[in-house]
Amino acid sequence: MALGRETWRLALKLIVRQPGRSALTMLGLAIGVGAFIAMVSFGEGARKSVVAQFEVLGTNLIKVQNTTPAVNPRARPSIPTGDNEVKLIRREATTVAQVVPVARRAASVAWGGEQRPSYVNGVTPGYLGLHSWDVAAGGNFDASDLTEAAKVCLLGKTNVKELFGDRDPLGETVTLAGMMPCRVVGVLAEKGFSTNAADLDDIVLVPVTTYNAHLTDRPIYAYIEVEPLTKDLLDSARAEITDILRRGHGLEDDEPNDFSVSSPLEVIRAADRTARILGTLLAAIAGVSLLVGGIGIMNIQLVSVAERTEEIGVRAAIGASPSQILTQFLIEALILTMLGTFVGVTLGIGVATLVAQNMGWPRVISPSGVLFSAGFGIAVGILFGYLPARRAALLDPIHALRRQ
Amino acid sequence: MPTPVIETLGLSKVYQGSVGGVPVLSHVDLTIEYGEVVALRGPSGSGKSTLLNILGCLDRPSRGRYVLGGSDVSGLTREEQAWVRLHYIGFVFQSFHLLAHATALENVTLPLHYAGVPRGRADETARDLLARVGLSHRGSHFPAQLSGGERQRVAIARALTARPPLLLADEPTGALDTKTGAEIMRLLLDLHKERGTSIILVTHDPVVADYADRQIFLRDGKVVDTEEAQVGARA
Ligand SMILES: Nc1ncnc2c1ncn2[C@@H]1O[C@H](COP(=O)(O)OP(=O)(O)O)[C@@H](O)[C@H]1O
Ligand SMILES: [Mg+2]
Numbered sequence: 244m245a246l247g248r249e250t251w252r253l254a255l256k257l258i259v260r261q262p263g264r265s266a267l268t269m270l271g272l273a274i275g276v277g278a279f280i281a282m283v284s285f286g287e288g289a290r291k292s293v294v295a296q297f298e299v300l301g302t303n304l305i306k307v308q309n310t311t312p313a314v315n316p317r318a319r320p321s322i323p324t325g326d327n328e329v330k331l332i333r334r335e336a337t338t339v340a341q342v343v344p345v346a347r348r349a350a351s352v353a354w355g356g357e358q359r360p361s362y363v364n365g366v367t368p369g370y371l372g373l374h375s376w377d378v379a380a381g382g383n384f385d386a387s388d389l390t391e392a393a394k395v396c397l398l399g400k401t402n403v404k405e406l407f408g409d410r411d412p413l414g415e416t417v418t419l420a421g422m423m424p425c426r427v428v429g430v431l432a433e434k435g436f437s438t439n440a441a442d443l444d445d446i447v448l449v450p451v452t453t454y455n456a457h458l459t460d461r462p463i464y465a466y467i468e469v470e471p472l473t474k475d476l477l478d479s480a481r482a483e484i485t486d487i488l489r490r491g492h493g494l495e496d497d498e499p500n501d502f503s504v505s506s507p508l509e510v511i512r513a514a515d516r517t518a519r520i521l522g523t524l525l526a527a528i529a530g531v532s533l534l535v536g537g538i539g540i541m542n543i544q545l546v547s548v549a550e551r552t553e554e555i556g557v558r559a560a561i562g563a564s565p566s567q568i569l570t571q572f573l574i575e576a577l578i579l580t581m582l583g584t585f586v587g588v589t590l591g592i593g594v595a596t597l598v599a600q601n602m603g604w605p606r607v608i609s610p611s612g613v614l615f616s617a618g619f620g621i622a623v624g625i626l627f628g629y630l631p632a633r634r635a636a637l638l639d640p641i642h643a644l645r646r647q
Numbered sequence: 648m649p650t651p652v653i654e655t656l657g658l659s660k661v662y663q664g665s666v667g668g669v670p671v672l673s674h675v676d677l678t679i680e681y682g683e684v685v686a687l688r689g690p691s692g693s694g695k696s697t698l699l700n701i702l703g704c705l706d707r708p709s710r711g712r713y714v715l716g717g718s719d720v721s722g723l724t725r726e727e728q729a730w731v732r733l734h735y736i737g738f739v740f741q742s743f744h745l746l747a748h749a750t751a752l753e754n755v756t757l758p759l760h761y762a763g764v765p766r767g768r769a770d771e772t773a774r775d776l777l778a779r780v781g782l783s784h785r786g787s788h789f790p791a792q793l794s795g796g797e798r799q800r801v802a803i804a805r806a807l808t809a810r811p812p813l814l815l816a817d818e819p820t821g822a823l824d825t826k827t828g829a830e831i832m833r834l835l836l837d838l839h840k841e842r843g844t845s846i847i848l849v850t851h852d853p854v855v856a857d858y859a860d861r862q863i864f865l866r867d868g869k870v871v872d873t874e875e876a877q878v879g880a881r882a
Contacts, residue, residue, distance in 0.1 A: 249760055253753075260748050557744045560705060562733025562809070563761050564726045640705050644744065 250567075254574045258582075264547070269583030271539025272620055276587025277594065279529035279616040284595035284608055286522025292604035293518050296437075297511040304373060305469040305481055307332070307488070309502045323463045324502065331491040332469060338480040340470045341369045346454045347465040350420035352398075352447055354406045361402055363419055363447045365454025371431075373470050381413045381429035384450055392452035394425040399446035400433045417447075423457040425449060477506060533616065536583070537623030544576055544631035548638075555635050556643025569636035576628020577621075584620040588613055650717045652813055652845045653679040653702060658711035660697055660868070671697045672868040675711070681812065684839055684846045686856035689865035695849045696817055698865065702847065703736050703815045704728040716812065733761055737806030737814045737844075739835075741821040743798040745790040751801045752777060752786035758809040769808075776804040780834060796827035800834065807838060814839075817849045832858050 258265045309324045329344050336342075346365035351358050364370075368383050384395045396417065403412050412427045419425060434443040455462040471480035481504050488502055548555070558568060592608055599606035660672040671694045679685055687695050700706040701713065704720060705728070713721045720731055732738075737758075745754050752773055759769035777786055780800040790798055799819060806814055816835065820828030836858055839846055850856050864871050 249766055252766075253760070256753075257748055553744065554746055557746060558757070558761075559729065560703070560732065560738045560744070561758050561761065561805070562729055562736075564729035564733075566726065567729075567761060641700050644705075644740070 250571055250574055251578070254571060254578055258575065258578055264543070265579060265582075268540055268543040268547075268579045269586060272533075272536035272580060272583035272624060273586040273590060275529070275533035275536030275623075276584050276616050276620040277590030278532045279526065279619075280588060280591025280608070280613055281594040281598070282525040282529040283522065283612040283616075284591070284606065285598060286518070286525045287607035287609060287612075288595070288599050288602070288604040290515060290518030290522055291607060292602070293514045294511055295605075297507060297514055302508055302511065303470060303474050303477065304507055305471065305477065305484065306505050306507070307467040307469060307484060307502060308465075308505075310500070324465075324467055325461075325463050328488060328491065328502075329464070329467055331487050332467070332484055335487045336469075336480065336483050338471055338476045338483050340472045341367075341373070343367045343370050343373060343468040343470070344451050344464045345370070345466050345468055346451055346459065346462070348420075348458060350447070350458065351418075352402050352406065353418040353421065354412075354415060357406055358418075358421075359402070359405050361399075361445050361447055363449060363454065363458060365449055365451035365458065367451055369470070370448065370468070373468060376434060377432040378429045379432040380411075381427070384428055384448075389450045389452055392456045393450060394423065394453060394457075395428045395450065396425040397429040397431055397448040398427055399431050399448075400444040401442055402445065402447060403430055419447060419449070420458055423453075425453070477508060481506065529616075530619075533619055533623060536587075536620070537627045540576060540580065540583070540624050541627030541630060544572070544628055545634065548572070548631045548635045551635075552638065552643045555638050556640045559638075559640035560644060565636040568638075569632050572632030572635045573625070573628055576624055576632065580621050580624025580628065583624070584617050587620060588617055591616070649681065651678045652681045652683075652716055653677060653847075654712075654714040655702075655708075656712040656714075658698075658701065658708045658713060660694070660701065660706070661709045670709075670868055672701070672708070675868075675870055677863065677870070679845060679847065681845055682839075682843050683861065684836070684848065684859045686859035686862045687847055687849045687865065688851070688853075688856055688862055691851075693865040694868040695865055697868075699815050699817050699847065699849055702813075703738060704731045733758060733809060735811050735813055737809070737811045739799070739802050739806050739814065739816040739819045741818040743790070743795075743802045743822070745798055745801055745805075747790055750787050750789055751782060751793065751797075754790070754801055755804045755808055757805060762809055773804070773808055776808055777801070779838075780804045794827075795823050796830060799823065799827075799831050803831070803834060803838070807842070807844065810842070812843075812845060814844050814846045816846065818851065819848065820850070820852065820855055828852075828855065 307324060307328065329342055332339060332342050343366055348363055349360065350363045352361045367389060368385055371378065371383055378397065383397065384393065388395050396419070398412055398417070406412070406417070412430060415427050416424050417427060431444065431446070431448070437443050449458070469480065469484060471477045485500065485504050489500065492501060494501070555568060595608060596606050655675055655677045658672060658675040659670050661668050661670045675698060687698065689695050697706070701708050704715070704723065708721055711721070712719060715731065715735060723731065746757070749757070752770070755773040755777055756769045759772060774783070774786060777783055780803055782797060782800055782804070785793060785797060790801070793801065819835070820831050823831060832855055835846060838844065848855070848859060856862050
């Protein structure tokens with residue numbers, strides 16, 4: 244019908260000429276759509292941020308620690324995690340790429356007459372790769388440093404900043420724990436803070452052999468980190484390690500483990516699940532506000548049909564058919580809906596951006612979420628625009644004209 | 648003998664819910680030729696507007712036949728009625744009934760819009776008609792910015808844009824002062840002469856009725872002859 248474009252144009256004119264009423268009609272839907280987009284974005288942003296924080300712990304990683312059987316003081320004392328466990332796993336495990344013992348203690352770091360408390364980790368060269376930790380300057384220590392128990396170290400950013408300021412630490416000799424000098428061969432890239440707000444850059448890494456020789460009197464590890472051959476093998480590797488250590492520790496079948504074999508991935512998965520549930524909840528609440536926005540459109544359009552009885556009667560008298568009047572009101576609702584949705588999308592993205600900036604999480608605007616809420620908004624508008632439009636079309640023109 | 652523009656036979660209207668089913672119109676037989684100007688007179692409540700609405704295809708008779716331009720239109724659907732109104736009938740009302748949010752020009756263009764005439768041509772036709780009713784300078788005004796006489800001129804222009812053969816006017820001068828009313832009547836008659844449009848005019852005013860070729864009197868929903876009506880009016 245030739246009516247099409249003209250009807251759109253006239254409807255748009257009517258909408259523009261009554262800006263107050265139009266704005267009021269759109270408001271609910273705009274807020275609904277905006278809220279939906281913002282909430283979905285909050286949910287995703289929060290989830291990504293939580294997961295990212297946990298990913299610092301490493302995603303392809305198994306952690307072996309000894310556990311103190313505090314529940315039963317008369318049980319025999321657990322065997323501390325040490326070289327024995329490292330050797331057992333290295334020798335017997337088939338699903339494991341590398342085993343990294345991590346010895347750890349608090350120790351002072353001193354250079355040029357200045358000294359600060361920090362932490363020293365004794366590790367193998369594989370430690371950095373395992374934690375996707377880069378070297379910002381210099382390089383990692385290597386296998387020969389490990390076998391020779393070389394007095395070399397890598398400094399975390401915090402130690403570099405505090406002790407060296409702007410000066411270059413590479414090649415300098417720092418003193419650890421007031422007794423062990425070692426040469427700085429590398430500076431670690433900045434890692435930030437862990438989930439429990441510990442400064443991950445406040446650290447010094449040395450070969451574990453060096454650590455055992457100079458920084459401790461017995462080789463006990465804080466934990467042993469194990470990298471499975473592939474991510475898929477994570478669970479089988481955990482089972483295998485548990486098996487090996489139970490046998491190695493001579494545990495009877497009815498005895499509980501005196502060690503734990505855990506993976507940060509579990510924590511990440513749990514955090515992810517929780518965040519997803521929260522996100523879904525947010526989206527559901529926002530969905531309700533979308534619906535309310537649609538009902539708002541319906542209400543105002545219904546009131547508008549009642550207010551515009553005379554107009555509808557006049558149009559009918561002039562020769563507008565019921566279907567043309569239906570179309571007119573539907574198009575009006577559709578334009579208002581689209582405008583409302585557009586405003587809502589803009590609003591939602593704006594709010595999501597602002598909040599993401601303030602919360603320091605990534606701004607995640609999923610196109611599918613925007614598309615869904617826009618589609619849903621428009622569908623709601625048409626659905627709730629139809630009822631008033633039908634009422635207008637069915638209005639008896641005489642009745643409409645008599646009522647003045 | 649040419650077909651009359653309007654022919655009714657035993658036209659009756661009973662409103663549902665009216666007390667005891669008292670008919671508002673009963674057995675109205677009318678014949679109106681093309682190009683006639685007919686005044687419809689009668690006391691208030693005699694059924695003039697009801698008859699006009701049926702003739703204008705805004706309403707349907709309860710009984711009887713209504714033949715418009717040779718076709719029976721008594722039993723049309725609402726969509727079909729709309730089509731007939733669009734192409735055959737122009738309405739002018741006592742209270743103008745212009746669209747408040749549309750300019751004078753847009754009001755006049757409206758029927759052409761519903762007829763699917765392209766905008767350029769529709770605007771041109773409407774502008775010509777506005778000029779013809781003496782309002783070429785008022786095209787972009789909204790109804791609220793116009794005087795009563797000007798509004799009725801816009802309404803007349805709107806009723807005629809689609810070139811209907813029949814114009815129905817329900818007390819077109821009823822809301823205007825005598826002088827303006829006379830101007831409107833003169834305009835209607837001039838347009839009638841120029842375009843050959845048949846006009847049915849509802850009015851209380853004998854002076855206005857005198858402009859018509861012929862007068863039809865209604866009383867309690869029945870067509871009565873002049874003498875009877877005057878007797879009734881005196882009683
Ligand atoms: N929708 C309706 N329902 C019931 N009665 C009606 C309706 N419309 C009009 N009437 C009645 O019909 C009669 C004629 O009305 P109308 O045609 O408006 O008279 P007129 O125009 O001659 O003054 C009046 O008594 C009026 O009350
Ligand atoms: Mg009347």
